[in-house]
Structure formats: structure tokens, C-alpha cells
Amino acid sequence: MNRPAIPILCLAIVLTAAMAVALPETRAARTPLLLEPAEAEAQLARAARESRRADIRAARLTREAEVATEAASRTAREAAALAARIQQAEADIEVARARYSLTRAERAALTARLAEKQEPTARLAAALQTASRRPLALSALQPGSLKEVVYVRAVLDSAVPQIRARTAGLRAELDRGRALEAEAGRTLAEVRAGEQALRERRTQLAALENRQRIASRAARGAASREAERALALGEEARDLDGLVARLGEVAALRRELAALSGPVPRPADLAADLAADLAGVRPAASGPLPAPSVPTPVTSTRPPPGLQLPVDGRTLIGFGAKRDSGIASTGLVLAPADGAQVVAPAGGRIAFAGPYRGFGRIVIIEHEGGWASLVTGLARVDAVVGDSVIGGSPIGVASGREDPVSFELRRDGEPVNPLQYLR
Template structure:
């Protein structure tokens, strides 16, 4: 009669062998003299690497999306509010998908690391575990104690009993450890497969939304150029002022005094914000996509503004900048090509290159408040243009910008040079980074109180 403990080990061994093909005991050990099992042939390989059914479905879906977009643009002709609403909706959806992609990609990195650690652990014990499994299988074919002793030899019987008693606890520990590791590896692989499937779906959604957003932005700028053209001389003057100015505060002052579109924007901002600051904010005004002035005064927008881009905050306002000072704004590491939106209603007073900032966008939000954003590869709005909170204004590049061989960390208070210091998680992977700075009457202020409740944890985290 086979002992119960041996039966348990044999059952467990069979399960382990089935779960981990690379740990299977060779046929010569498990079944001496038995013929090798037949190996099934793999299914035919699609050498073209193209899933024609999926390709046809993608083409059909893309054509349908393009047709719908053409119909939407046609319906929005002459309707600024409708076009703006489509822009806001698409930008919000794109930002949400971007954030989901960031979360899923981060989870995949963690799962890949866990799977690699488990495989390494199993690999280091491969020889020991193979011997354990082989011993279990042999015990199953020739149940103890008959294989370990001869009935006519009492001394051998005692020795065999001692050996079996010492061996079984070790086999139990090894078997249980192996079962635990293989179970965890199976769970990780299942979750990893699900995450990768989710990643594929999100990327497809993002591609479609990105194409739609680009078309809508193009249509918006076309109408902007027709209705409020910016003279080439004004653009040239703005660039000349930027080249001749070394400080952001001076840049804003000169632009709003010397460049016509920027001056008109400053006048409009000053005219509409003063009466609003005295009363309670009209939150219903935020729902009007056709508005041409800020829905509420900037000081009253605390806790309402959306982050301008999906990503991970790698530097916060007031943190040490690595060169003896403190950060004047916040830096967000993003995905390559991520769309950037205006955090608040306001007028564009500058859009172009400036010193170490690279492509710099300055929005006058009224009441002496300005929003600075730098690190974009491309800005998609013009001087003097009024933009809504959440409206797309630029696009991130593919890699972090570098200055003098050091990764650009975001401009400092004066913007005279790039800051140095320890690299962030974003710089380690070459992720593009968006620098955001809020200013009140020329002085940097902490933007954290302005972000919406759903984004506060992302800023602090």
C-alpha cells in the first residue's frame, strides 16, 4: 500500500510538470526504455505577418471615422461654438486615453519585472527541482518501502525508513515552493497578456482620436486666420522682442506694449476680469463653448482647472532645483506626441521660441495672471487668439530637449539658462516634458490650488 504522503507528492509533481514544460524530467529519466513521445507539429506560420481580416476592419473603421468627421465639420460651418465643443470633447477624450496608456504601460513594466524575477528564481533552482521531480516520479513507479529495502534485511529496512523520513519533508518544501512560484508566474503572465491586449486597444483609440483632433485643430486655425489674421510684421516683431529680451517678465511687458496682437489681448483681459472678481463665479458660463472672454475670473478658478497634458509630475513648485534654488513651476513627463491643452481661458500673448525655454506659450488669463508652458515641439495657436480651458494649443515632441548636453529640466525664474540637477524618471527614459508656470504680476506662484480635484493627486504623486 502506497503511503498517503507519497500520493500527495506524486499528484503535486504531475501538476507541476504540466504547468512548467521547461522543468519536465527527460523521458529517459521518467520512463527508462520508453519511446519518446511524439512532438506535435506547430501550426502553419503566416510569414507575411499581416492579419488581413484585422487590416480590412481597421480600414473600414478609419473610413467611417473620416466620413463622420467630414459630416461634423460640415455641420459646424459658421458655428464657432459647435467647433469648439468638438475640440474640447476630443481633447478631453484623448487626454483620458493618454492617461490610461500611461497607467497600463507602467503596469506592464511592473509585470515584466515580476515575471523576469520569477523566471530567474526558477532557473537558479532548475537542477534541484528536476531531481526532486524525478525522485517523485520514480517513487510513483516503484512505491516505497519495497524499492528502498529488502524484507529479509532488517538493518536495511531501518536505514530505508530513516532515509525516507528525512527525504519527504525536503521534497514537500521544494514542491510547495515550486507550486507557489509557478502559480504566481501563471497569474502574472495572464495579467500581462490582458494588459497588452488593453494597450493595443487604447493605442488604436488614441490613433483615431489624434487624427480627429489634428483635423479639428487645422479647421480652427484656418477659420482663425480668416477672421483674425495676424500680420507677418507682427509675428516678426514678437520674435525680435523675444530675441532681445532675457527675462520672461520683461518679455511679457514688452510684448503687451509693443506688439499689436499681444497689446489687444492684454487690453481685453484687463477689461473683462475686474468686474468678475467682485462677485461669485458663474459656473454655468463654463459650459458655453462659444464664449469670447473668460467664463470666470482666474482667482475664482481654484480647484477647477484641468492639467494641460496627461502624464506624470516629476517636479513640483518649490522643490529644490539642484543648483541651490527652487522650482518656479512644475514639470510633467508625457508620452511622445501628447496633445497639450490650455489650462484656463485666456489670450495668447506669445507663441514661439525663447531662450532655454524652447517653444514657449504665454497665455494672459486676466487680472495680472499669466500661464507659461514650455517644452512643446509645436504650438498650434496664434498671437492674440482667445483659447478655452481644455482647448488644444500644442503638441509634445518625441524626446526630451537637451541644452549643452544636459536634459532640459524646465526653465527657471528668469529663464536665462537651463537648470541642472539629478535626472527625473522622465529624463531617464527620454520622455518629453512639459514645463508649466503660473505668474501673478510677474512673480511665480504655486499652481497646485488651481488644479481640479481629480488632478490634484496626479500633481502630488
Template sequence: MMRRSGLLLCACAIGLAGPVTTARGQDAPGVPPAPAPFAPAPGAQGAARPPLRVPLPPASPVRRGLDTDALKADVRGSAEFQKRIAAELDAAKGDRAKLNTLLLETADRSRAVELQLIDVEGRIGALDLSAAQLSASLAKRRDVLAEVLAALLRMGRNPPPALLMRPDDALDAVRSAILLGALLPELRVEAETLAADLSDLVRVRGELTAARESLGQLRTALDQDKKRLAALVGERQRRQAEAHPLPQGEKAQVDSVAKTSTDVHDLVTRMESEAPPAARAADAARAAPSPSAAAKSDLAALQNPARIAPAVPFIEAKGLLPLPVAGVRVRDFGAPDDVGAAAKGLSIATRAGAQVTAPADGWVVYAGPFRSYGQLLIINAGDGYHILMAGMEKITVDLGQFVLAGEPVGIMGGLARMSPAAAGAAPVGGAPIGGLPLGTASGQPQLYVEFRKDGNSIDPAPWWAATDSRKVRG
């Protein structure tokens, strides 16, 4: 009776566990073994199935040589761009205020684009790292992924049938069911984890594609702004040379003073007393309004691009000055350097070729190479204040020239160029630029900015505009 009644069991997921075997290691009678994936069909006597052939779409014709249409479009676009620049220069002909307005607007727009580039490049670096980590994680679990996919595939191809077992095979069947019951939850967890990782990888790659498209557009805009700035700066310096030519004798005197000065303080003192162009600039700075003669609330002069003297005394410009370059600070004023001494200025890591602007209105009392500082620019802001900037590859203003706050004065190089005060600066915060770590090892150019009052270094932090101060300090 017991033998005839038998025990009806359901072997769940036969495709996953394979055929149910008895304790003697033989297949259960009446239970056909599950065919392995891609096995020969019964009766084929081991002959391999013909390979699956998927029709491929017709290959698109390969273009050989240059894309003449694209080249012609680029040439037309470049010609139109040059015409627009020429029209802008012609409109500003003989109008100093118009030329200064174009310079300030283009420099400000270029700086904003550089800040966006820094953000996008940093985001691309983070996304690249995330994609690499996800890919590495999936590669390490390649075997698990293959097992999970194979199991799911077999379960889909071989639905679990209800099988009638003999009583003497009941124990093996129960053991198989228990094993499957323990494996299926783990299989589900692995499948969900892998699906989540694959979904994250697809999302990251999509964000990378969008970020790279944005990067290309920003670089195109920045390239156009650089070309426009180069044309405007060239016109400005041409007018400066016509209005205030520097005699050869005075230039030789300036070079002699620079070569024989022992330090920056000595350089400034001697330039403003021995070099005629710098002396004239110092005289103009001393004639500028003093703090007591100016009203703090009268800032309308800052909107006048034709001014030839500081709009407000330097001491009254606290909280108003723009940063001279778009970048990330690597060392603040007073921070210890490699030998334990306090930094006398602020160091900012920038993108290669970044545009440098004047932090404040003032007169150029030195512009050129000086000892280990490299290219050094010194601006007399009046009332005993001087602004030093070093680390540029090229200075685009001349000795004795009056510059406005935000006006282009130099260009950063492609390699790390730092003053001794900024040399060896290690990262102290902020995001990387272009996906690279900040500091001397990364090769990022760095601009060194120092404020001085009567020859003594002072903290520039109170002078920066609120938004720029937050950017510098992270």
C-alpha cells in the same frame, strides 16, 4: 522460531528510495530492484524501446504575401473615419461655438484615454517584472523541480508494495523507512511551493495578455482622437488666420523682440508694449471683468463655448482649472532643483506626443522659441496673471488668439524637452510612464507650467481642480 516468524515491514515509496540494501551493500534477497524510469523492458537485452510517436495535427496552410482582405478593411475604415471628420467640420462651418465644442470634447476624451494608457502601461511594466522574477526563480530551482517531478512520477508508476524481510535485514529496512519519513514532508513542501509559483506565473501571463489587448484598443482610440484633433485644430487656425491675419512686418517685429529679450519677464513686458498682436491681447485682458465685478457663484459662463473673454476672473478660478496635460508630476513648485534653488513651476512627465491644452481662458501673448526654453507659450489670463508653458515640440495657436480652458494649444515631442527650471528633474513620486522610470534619463518628454502674478512666480496648486490636483501630487 524468531527466524521463521520474521519481521513484516512496509517500505513506503519504494519507487522514491530504490531497492532496499543490506549492510553488505547487496540487494535484499527476494526483493527485485525497482526498474528505473524509461529502462529497457526485462528480456529485451538492452534494446532501446521505440520512441513514442504522437500524431501531429495537419499544418495549416501558410499565407504568402499581404492579407488583401485586412488591407481592404483598413482602407474602408479609414475612408469612413475621414468622412465622419469631414461631416463634423461641415456641421461646424461658420459656427465658432460648435467648433469649440468639438475641440473641447475631443481633447477631453483624448486626455482621458492618455490617462488610461499611462495606467495600463505602468501595470504592464509591473506584470512584466513579476513574470520575469517568477521565471528566474523557477529557473534557479530547475534541478529541484526535476527531482520532485521525477520522484512523484516514480512513486506513481511504482506503488509501494508490502515486502517480507528477513530478520537480519530489519535494520536496513528501518533505516530506509526513517529516511523516507524525513524526505516525504520536505518533498511535499517543495511540490506545493513549485505549484504555487507556477500558478502565479500562469495568472500573471493571463493578466499580461488582457492588459496588452486593452492597450491595443486604447492606442487605436487615441490615434483616432489625434487625427480628429488635427483636423479640428487645422480648421480653427484657418479661421483664425482669415479673421486676424498677422502682417509680415508685425511677425518680424515679434521675432526681433524675442531675440533681444533677456528673460521671460522682459519678454512679456516688451511683447505687450512693442508687438502689436500681443499689445492688442494685453488690452483685451485689461478690459476683462475684475474680481470685484464678478460673482463667485456664477459659473454658467464656463459652459459657453462661444465666449471671447474669460468666463470668470482668474483669481476666482481656484479649484476649477484642468491640468494642461495627462502625466505624472516630477517636480512641484518650490521643490529644490539640482543646484538647491526652489523650482518656480510644476514639471509633468508625459507620454510621447501627448496633447497639451490651455489651463485657463486667456490671450496668447507669445508662441514660439525662446532661448533655452525651446517652444514657449505665454497666455495672459487677465488682472496681471500670466501662464507659461515650455517643453512642447509644437505649438498650435497663434499670437493674439483667445483660447478656452481645455482647448488644444500644443503637442509634446518624443524626447525629453524641458525648460531650464525643469531640466535635470529627478523623480519625486508617482508611477512610471510606459514602464520606464521618470526623469531625464528615461527620455520622457516633460511639460513645465509656471503661473505668474505681476511678473513674480506663484504656486499653481490652489488653481487645479480637485481630481487633477490629486493626480499631480500622487
């Protein structure tokens, strides 16, 4: 009668010992900030989507750079492709961090379940151990009949399959815990690899931008004067809307001047015309006078081609949403990662770049057809007033989640919802 209790004892002791062993902890040094499961799920989906889009942009810009014939166009596309690869690396890091948070949350839930089952299992193991060590002859001397002892042993024998089934499930959960810990370790390794790739790509972009600055240093005289005029407009404007309006007026005047017809061509026989004027006789015109050129409309209902968000991040405030001040938002407020790459939303011309009171460092880009985009909250501005940029060109870096980036899209000075025009 003692023999059937031995498997029960072994199962219970093995189970208790297995549950008593703490699952190995991943090293805490430089571990990512843990997110709530719901937030981690949302970040995982968003970052994975942004990574795919950045990969597509980088591949397209790389192909365009390979077929570009002009050096300036090729360099601009190479810089934009590198910026897209930087944004892809940033998104991949966010994906790994979200996966790490989900893994740790699942492991914490598993640990809690095991803790709940550990106490009753320990009590059962102690009872079985006591029963297995008591000889049957000694049990016969205890109060009560031998029939009761035999009955108890029979009940214990019938419980063996149930105990085995339960211990099999718990052992599977312990295996799952070890698998989760290994997955967390792999995810941390992915974060480290992503950070290394991000540093390398930022170094490459800095070197390329340095070559661009050296190549265009000779043409910086007119650009510096234009930057000074833009800063003067910034000091005169009362607020950001006023600055955008003044820059829009300057841009409209520049487009109208560019659309004017050129100078009147010189006559073929200037001496004959002068003699005719002195004699008071004008020769008959050989043909109808050319019609005066009419400037084409400078506004368009079509948005800038290839419009994209300037930075990747969670949307804090949407277009039209109420701010804390009660005023409706005229753009999007995004929460990027620390030092995230900021790019031009579309191709155009840098109208303003630098600090502006109350908004940190900002960049205003003029697009064709009377459109303009405004990006605020930058930690560093890499754009120069007067430069022509393509969509995706690097224009600066973000401060981080504590200082979000705002993005506005305007048509003829009026804010519009950029989400309606994103590609």
C-alpha cells in the same frame, strides 16, 4: 513494500517535469519599456487619476458644445473635448504599461522562487526513483540489516503527505505563473488598443483644427501683424522674464484702452450750439455733466477659473525646488509621454506662440485679472497669437521625457505656485 513508493515517485516526477517546463514568454516585439515596481506603482496611481479627470473634462466640454449657439464657441469646445479624450487615451496607455511592468516583475519573482525549489526537488526525485526501482530482496543482500531497510521505507511512507502538500503549493505557483503570463498578454492588447484609439482621436482633432483654420483664414490679417509684433518683442527681450514683462505691459495697455470711455456723443442741435458759440452765449446745461469713467482695476487675486495642468506627466521639479544651477524653480517641470497633447491651462488670449531662444517652442497665454501662464518645451505649437482659447484648448504637443515641459503661472508678472490653484 514497493507499492507505497510509487505515489512518491509519481509526485516527484510530475513536479520536476512541471518545473522544468519554462513558462511561455510573451512576444517581445513592441513590448512597453519595463519600470521598476515602485515607479510602476506611482505611475499606475497617477495615470489612473489623470484618466478619470480627463474623462470628466471631456464629458463636460461635450455637453457645453452641444448647447453652444455660436459656431465658433461650439467648435472650440469640440476641439477641447477631443484634446481631453486624447489625454485620457494617453493616461490609459500609461496605466496599461504600469500594469504590464508590475505583472512582469511578479512573474520574475515567481520564476526565481521556482528556480530555488527546482534543484532540491530534482535531487529528491532522483533518490525516490532509485529507491523505488530497487527490489526488497536485493535490499536484503545489501550491507546492513533488513530492519534498517524497513525503517527507511517507513520514513518514506510518512513523507508522502508532506511531499503532496509541497507539490500542491508549487503547482499552484505554476498556475499563478501561467495566469500572470495571460494577464501580461491582455495588458499588451490594451496598450495596442489604446494606441489605436489615440491615433484615431489625433486624426479627428487634426481634421477639426484644419476646418477651424480654413474658417478663420479671412481674419488672419490682423492676427499675423500681431504675431509679428510679438516676435519682435521676443527678439528685443533679453530673457524669458523680460519677454513676459514686455507682454504684460502690452496687455495692461490694451486693457486700459479697452476700459476707456467711448467718444463724446454728438450734440442734438449742432447748429444751435455753433450759433451760441459765435454769439459768445452758452445755453444753460440741462443737467449735470456726466462723471468721467474710471477704468476698473486690471488685477485680481482670484486665479483663472478652471485652472489645470497643460500636460499629463510625472513631476520632475516642483515649484521652489532647487535646480542644478542652484536657482529656485519658478514653475513645474513635467515629464510627459512622447507626443503628448498640450492644452491651455485656462481660458485667455494667446500673447506669444513660437520658438524662443533656449526654451524651444513656447506659448504664453494672458488671462483676466493680470494673470498669465507660460508653457515651454513644446515640439509643435498649434496656437496663433491673438486667438482666444478656452481652458483645455489644444495648443501643441510635447517632445517627450527627454525634453520636459515647464509650466509657470504668474500674477502681475510674479511667479506663483500653480498647485495652490489647480481645480
